Amino acid sequence: MIKVFEHGYIVMTVIFTVYSQLVMRWQVSAAGPLPVDMSGKIGYVLNLILNPWVLSGIFATFLAGVSWMLAMTKFEISYAYPFVSLNYILVLAAGFLLFNESINAAKLAGSALVILGVIVIAKG
Template sequence: MKYIPFILFTVMTNAAAQLMLKYGMMTLGPLTFAGVNPILKILQIVFSPWIFAGLCVFVISMASHLYVLSKVDLSFAYPFLSLAYVAVAVFAYFLFKEDLNAYRIGGIALICVGTVLIAQSGRETHDKEAALSTEKLQSERSIIQ
């Protein structure tokens, strides 16, 4: 449970990167490769300010995720990334006026419930690890005495 803040940081940076990429693509307008060198067009896209910022934030998000993976089970950490869908949907509604209909809200609710259940499974694992650690310390103390 002590790594939840790092996991949530990963989620929020992932969502922020998505929003930056979307805004960047909106500022560029519709993509057309007609009569343009595709490599130059790709470079133009990648180095536009919002796209570049979004890619940089993705790198930060990935670095955070790698740190989390070094500390907790993948089966615990990875499902939390689904919260990025929740954050993106909510922020896209407010920032870009995207539709947030009943089906999407229902899906968001299911994602949130699933994430809470997964977080609870981590608490059980943490409690078991704490109990094992306490037992180990007590046995080491009894050996020393």
């Protein structure tokens, strides 16, 4: 039972990372195109950095780091790190569902290989 709880550190790393990526994508899309001039770019970035949603994403990235440190106290990196690749799968699925991004056969095949790889490493 303890190992199940300890895997929660890895799960939280993935959840916080995915949350951060999705919030950043959402808020950058909402902010519009990046200005061409340097002062416009600086204002664009400052505006994003002060956005509460972006701040929550930055905080989630921090929490992902904390969760990862806790995971490293319980697992070898060679075991734990492959689970982080599940970020790709979750962000791909969320991009499709939330942002109408495209998914094709190659992305699905690659995702299946990533999932299979994580299963093989977890069993090994």
